[in-house]
Structures are given as C-alpha cells and as structure tokens.
Amino acid sequence: MRKEFIYSGCLLVVFNxxxxxxxxxxxxxxxxxxKVDGLRYFSDEKSEGGDMSYFRMGFxxxxxxxxxxxxxxxxxxxxxxxxxxxxxxxxxxRLAYAGLKHHLWGSVDYGRNYGILYDVEGYTDMLPEFGGNxxxxxxxFMTGRTHGVLTYRNKDLFxxxxxxxxxxxxxxxxxxxxxxxDCSAPALARQNGEGYGGSLSYDSEMGISIxxxxxxxxxxxxxxxxHNHNVQFSSGDKSRAWSTGMKYDANRVYMAAMYAETRNMTxxxxxxxxxxxxxxxxxxxxxxxxxxxxxxxxxxALSYIASHAKKxxxxxxxxxxxxxxxxxxxxxxxxxxxxTYVDYQINLLDTNDSFYSENGIATDNIVAVGLVYQF
Numbered sequence: 001m002r003k004e005f006i007y008s009g010c011l012l013v014v015f016n017x018x019x020x021x022x023x024x025x026x027x028x029x030x031x032x033x034x035k036v037d038g039l040r041y042f043s044d045e046k047s048e049g050g051d052m053s054y055f056r057m058g059f060x061x062x063x064x065x066x067x068x069x070x071x072x073x074x075x076x077x078x079x080x081x082x083x084x085x086x087x088x089x090x091x092x093x094r095l096a097y098a099g100l101k102h103h104l105w106g107s108v109d110y111g112r113n114y115g116i117l118y119d120v121e122g123y124t125d126m127l128p129e130f131g132g133n134x135x136x137x138x139x140x141f142m143t144g145r146t147h148g149v150l151t152y153r154n155k156d157l158f159x160x161x162x163x164x165x166x167x168x169x170x171x172x173x174x175x176x177x178x179x180x181x182d183c184s185a186p187a188l189a190r191q192n193g194e195g196y197g198g199s200l201s202y203d204s205e206m207g208i209s210i211x212x213x214x215x216x217x218x219x220x221x222x223x224x225x226x227h228n229h230n231v232q233f234s235s236g237d238k239s240r241a242w243s244t245g246m247k248y249d250a251n252r253v254y255m256a257a258m259y260a261e262t263r264n265m266t267x268x269x270x271x272x273x274x275x276x277x278x279x280x281x282x283x284x285x286x287x288x289x290x291x292x293x294x295x296x297x298x299x300x301a302l303s304y305i306a307s308h309a310k311k312x313x314x315x316x317x318x319x320x321x322x323x324x325x326x327x328x329x330x331x332x333x334x335x336x337x338x339x340t341y342v343d344y345q346i347n348l349l350d351t352n353d354s355f356y357s358e359n360g361i362a363t364d365n366i367v368a369v370g371l372v373y374q375f
Contacts, residue, residue, distance in 0.1 A: 018033060018336060018337065018374050018375055019031040019032065019033040019060065019375075020032050020033070020375055023061075027063060027064035028061070028062070028063035028064070029061065029062060029063075030059060030060070030061040031059065031060045031061070032057070032058075032059055032375070033057070033058055033059075033060070033374075033375065034055070034056055034057030034058060034374065034375055035055075035056055035057075035372055035373060035374035035375070036053075036054075036055050036081075036372070036373045036374075037053060037054055037055075037056075037370050037371075037372045038053050038370060038371045038372075039051070039052040039053050039054070039129070039368060039369070039370040040052060040053075040368070040369055040370075041366055041367070041368050042366070042367040042368075042369070043362075043364050043365065043366040043367070044364045044365075045362045045363075045364040045366075047362065048362050048364065048366050049366075050082070051082040052082060052368070053080075053081045053082050054078060054079060054080050054081055054082075055078075055079045055081055056076065056077070056078045056079070056094070057076070057077055058074065058075055058076030058077065058094075058095065059073075059074065059075050059076075060072075060073075060074045061073050061074075065100075068102055068103050068104070069100060069101070069102055069103075070100070070101045070103075071098070071099070071100055071101075072098070072099055072100075072101060072107075072109070073097065073098040073099070073109075074095055074096070074097055075093070075095065075096045076093070076094040076095040076096070077091065077092070077093055077094065078091065078092055078093075078094050079091040093112060094112075094145055095111075095112055095113060095114075095145065096111050096112045097109045097110060097111030097112060097113045097151075098110065098111060099151075104158060104159055105154070105158070106152060106153055106154030106155070106158075107151075107152070107153050107154075108150070108151065108152045108153075109150075109151055110149070110150045110151075111147070111149070112145065112146070112147040112148075112149075113145070113146070113149050113151055114144065114145055114146075115141065115142030115143050115144055115145070115146050115149065115169065115171075115197070115215065116142050116151070116167055116168075116169040116197035116198060116199050116213050116215055117136070117142050117143045117144075117197065117199075117213045117215050117241055117243055117260070118136065118143065118144055118145075119167060119199040119201060119211055119213050120199070120211045120212065120213045120243040120244060120245040120258055120260070121136045121143070121144070121243065121245075121258060121260075121287075123209070123211065123245040123246070123247040123256040123257075123258055124245065124247075124256045124257065124258045124287035124288065124289050124303070124305075125287075126254065126256065126289055126291065126301075127289065127301060127303060127327055127329055127343060128301075128329050128331050128341035128343050128368075128370065129329070129341065129343040129368040129370060130305075130325075130327050130329075130343055130345045130366075130368065131287065131289065131303055131305055131327060132287070132305075133305065133323060134258075134260070134285035134286065134287050134305050134306060134307040134323050135241070135260055135262050135265070135266045135283055135285040135307055137266070137267060139190045140189070140190065140192075140265065140266070140267060141171070141192050141195060141215065141217050141239050141241070141265055142169060142171055142195055142197050142215045142217070142241075143215075143241065143262075143265070146171065146192075147174065148171055148172040148173075148174050149169055149170065149171045149172075150169065150170045150171075150172075151167065151168070151169045152167065152168045152169070153165070153166070153167045153168075154166050154167075163202050163203040163204060163205075164200075164201075164202050165199075165200070165201045165202070165203070166198070166199070166200055167198060167199040167200075167213075168196075168197070168198050169196070169197045169198070169215075170194075170195070170196055171192060171194065171195040171196075171197075171217065172194060173192065173193050173194050173218070173220070174190075174191060174192050175191045175192075175193075175220045175222065186271050186272060188220075188222055188223055188233070189233075189267045189271045189277075189279060191219075191220045191222065191223055192217050192218075192219075192220070192239070193217055193218025193219055193220050194217065194218050195215060195216060195217025195218065195239075196215070196216060196217075197213065197214060197215030197216070198213065198214055198215075199211060199212065199213035199214075200212055200213075206250065207248055207249045207250025207251070208246070208247070208248050209246065209247050209248075209249070210244075210245070210246045211244070211245050211246075212242070212243065212244040212245075213242065213243050213244075214241070214242045214243075215240070215241050215242075216238060216239070216240050217238065217239045217240075218237065218238060218239075219236065219237060219238065219239055219264060223279075224236070224237060232277070232278030232279070232312060232313040232314050233278055233279045233313070234264045234278070234279045234280060234281035234311060234313060235264075235281075236263065236264040236281070238263070238264065239262075239263060239264045239265040240262070240263040240264070240265070241260060241261065241262040241263070241265055242260065242261055243258060243259065243260035243261075244258070244259055244260075245257060245258035245259070252292055252293045252294070253291070253292055253293075254289070254290075254291040254292070254293070255289070255290050255291075256287075256288070256289050257286075257287070257288045257289075258285075258286065258287045258288075259284075259285065259286050260284075260285045260286075261282070261283065261284050261285070262280075262282070262283045262285070263281065263282055264279065264281060265279070265280075265283075266279065266280045266283045266307065266309065266322065267279050267280075268280055268309065268312070268322040268359065268361065269359030269360045269361050270359065270360030270361075276358065276359050276360055277359050277360065278312065278313060278314070278359070280309035280310070280311060280312050280322065281309075281310060281311025281312070281313070282309065282310040282311050283307050283308065283309045283310070283322065284307070284308045284310075285306065285307045285308075286304070286305075286306050287303070287304070287305045287306075288303060288304045288305075289301055289302070289303035289304075289327075290302050290303070297332050297333040297334065297339075298330060298331070298332050299330070299331045299332075299333070300328075300329070300330045301327070301328075301329045301330070301331075302326075302327070302328055303326070303327040303328075303329075304325075304326055304327070305323060305324070305325055305327065306321060306323060306324040306325075306348075307321065307322045307323040307324070308320075308321050308322070308324075309321070309322050312355075314355055314359070316353065316354050316355035316358065317355060320353075320355055321348075321349055322361070323349075324347070324348040324349055325345050325346055325347045325348055325349075326345075326346040326348065327343065327344065327345050327346070328343075328344045328346070329341060329342065329343040329344065330342055337373060337374060337375060338371075338372065338373050338374075339371075339372050339374075340369075340370065340371045340372070341368075341369070341370050341372070342367065342368070342369050343367070343368040343369075343370075344365070344366075344367050344368075345365060345366045345367075345368070346365055347362070347363055347364060347365050347366070349361065349363040350363070351363040351364070
C-alpha cells in the first residue's frame with residue numbers, strides 16, 4: 001500500500017499503513033511494522049550508483065490511562081544491507097519519542113521526531129524513492145527528522161472545527177557538546193540553537209488539504225563564527241523557514257504542491273573542511289507531484305523538485321540551483337505486502353558548472369529500481 005497521512009496520538013506522520021498488532025492486553029497495545037527494500041541505483045555518476053538496499057522496522061504502542069488520557073510511543077530503526085558485516089556505521093534510529101494524549105486538549109511528546117516544517121513537506125514527499133529533498137534534511141533544524149523536539153498537537157481545534165489542526169514545537173540546543181568538542185564542518189552543519197515552530201492545516205471532506213508552517217531557531221556560536229571553518233557557511237544569528245502547501249487526494253488522484261523559503265539553514269554539497277559544501281544564506285524551494293492509482297495496482301507519478309539558492313558564498317557564483325530535477329516513477333502493488341517500482345530522476349543541473357563538481361553535487365540522471373516487502 002502507498003504511503004498515507006495518519007494521525008497517531010494526534011501526530012501527523014507518514015509511514016506504510018501495514019502494521020501487525022503483536023500485543024494487546026489491559027488497554028495497552030503494541031504494533032510492529034517494517035519493510036525490506038531491495039534497491040539498486042543506476043547512474044553514470046559512480047558515487048550515485050550501486051546497491052542501496054535497506055531494512056527498516058519500528059514499533060508503535062499506546063496504553064489507556066483513563067477514559068480521557070492515553071500514553072503512546074514510537075521507535076523506528078534503519079539498517080543498510082549494502083555493506084560488509086564489519087561496517088560499524090550502517091544503522092541508526094530514525095524516530096524515538098514518547099507522549100501523552102488527551103481526547104480534547106491534544107497531545108504532547110518529546111524525543112526524536114519529525115520537525116514541524118515537515119507537516120507541509122509531507123504533502124509532496126510521496127515518491128517511491130526520490131523527492132522530498134528540496135530543503136528538507138535530517139538533523140538540520142526542524143525541517144525533517146531531528147532530535148530534542150517537544151511537540152504539541154491538537155486535532156479538530158479542541159473539537160470546535162472539524163479538520164482544523166494545529167501544531168507547536170520547541171527544539172532544544174544541540175551543539176555536539178557544551179564546548180563544541182567536535183567543531184568540524186560536517187558537525188557544524190548539523191548543529192542548532194534553541195528553536196520554535198508552528199503549523200496550521202485544514203483537511204476538507206472533499207479530499208483537499210492546505211497547510212502552512214513556520215520555524216525560527218538560534219544558530220550556535222560556532223556556526224556564526226566563519227573563521228572556525230573553511231567552508232562556505234552563511235552568517236547570521238537566526239535560521240528561519242516558512243512553508244505552505246496544498247494537496248488533493250480523492251477519486252484515485254493525488255496532486256500536491258509545496259513552496260518554502262529558508263534563511264541560513266539549507267546545507268548543500270558534501271560539507272567538509274576542504275572548501276566543499278556549505279550553508280546557503282537564502283533558498284526558494286518548490287515541489288509538485290501528480291499521481292494516479294489504477295485498479296490494476298499501477299501508480300504512475302510525475303514530479304518536479306527544485307531548490308534555488310542565493311548567497312551560497314561560493315567563488316563560482318552566489319546564486320545557484322542546489323536541487324533541480326523532474327521525476328518520473330511507476331509503482332506496482334502486487335498485494336498489500338509486496339510492490340516493485342522504477343523511479344527515474346532526470347537531473348536538470350548544469351553539468352558544465354564547476355560549482356557542482358567542486359562541492360560534490362551530482363548532476364547525472366539516476367534510475368532507482370526496487371522490490372519491497374512490507375509488513
């Protein structure tokens with residue numbers, strides 16, 4: 001089955017809707033879900049080709065405290081299967097949080113979770129392999145999956161307006177250590193100061209949804225001090241982003257569009273200490289996808305994803321596309337547990353621009369072919 005938006009403890013997340021209940025007793029239940037993706041990339045760019053297979057699994061649980069309160073939690077783990085057995089960095093936790101939900105007042109949870117900006121990004125992050133990467137990045141402020149976030153959510157606005165949902169989020173400071181024990185360029189790109197964000201969405205009965213989100217964070221002292229690193233980092237005390245989007249999901253048609261802007265937030269290229277990669281001062285991002293579900297199980301999709309940056313602080317020019325491609329994909333669902341897909345990323349970046357080669361940004365097309373078993 002395709003990815004869908006589902007409320008779990010009033011938390012809007014995206015996951016495959018197959019799940020197996022493995023425990024239910026005394027008003028407590030635990031579900032297991034996961035998938036194995038036998039995945040391979042084909043590309044003229046050697047670094048972008050080869051085996052990309054992985055295994056992903058997770059648990060979702062909840063327990064009834066009383067007739068108004070519920071406790072819940074979730075853990076999700078990812079394991080790469082394309083490396084040798086003695087590789088030590090082939091697995092990581094994607095999500096891990098726990099929370100409480102009141103039937104009227106909403107939910108609050110803390111841990112590793114999706115950033116509040118993903119409430120809009122999730123509309124277009126619906127492709128079988130690519131997509132959802134114009135500005136959304138893991139552990140970069142509150143754009144994608146990140147840690148140390150306290151999230152409050154309320155569905156249907158305290159029961160007053162059906163379909164109107166609000167979210168508020170706080171992220172604590174994450175700077176690797178109190179004295180920046182690791183001030184390397186890659187570590188600096190993944191730091192963040194204290195931040196706050198919010199989202200507002202409305203889901204209509206006709207299948208139309210609209211959403212908007214906003215986030216503002218402090219940058220750490222080390223991120224603001226450009227002399228501490230040798231790469232193209234933007235300056236500024238704050239990182240900011242806002243996003244808005246719309247989707248239509250009815251009558252076998254799925255259409256979605258998203259627009260976002262960021263300031264001092266979006267990383268690009270391979271960030272290292274050799275003058276490669278950096279953090280853009282400004283970006284404008286757009287994602288659009290059109291999909292159709294046939295009775296036969298075939299689901300074709302056509303999408304466009306782009307991130308246009310200003311203030312890249314690069315000697316090759318200050319205004320560049322960081323991401324830009326057309327995506328053509330087709331997924332075939334054999335049944336609810338097994339599917340196969342082909343996802344073709346047609347890269348529109350200029351192959352002759354030295355900015356991309358010098359910063360480790362791929363400019364070649366990529367074809368992803370996968371066979372998925374999910375439960």
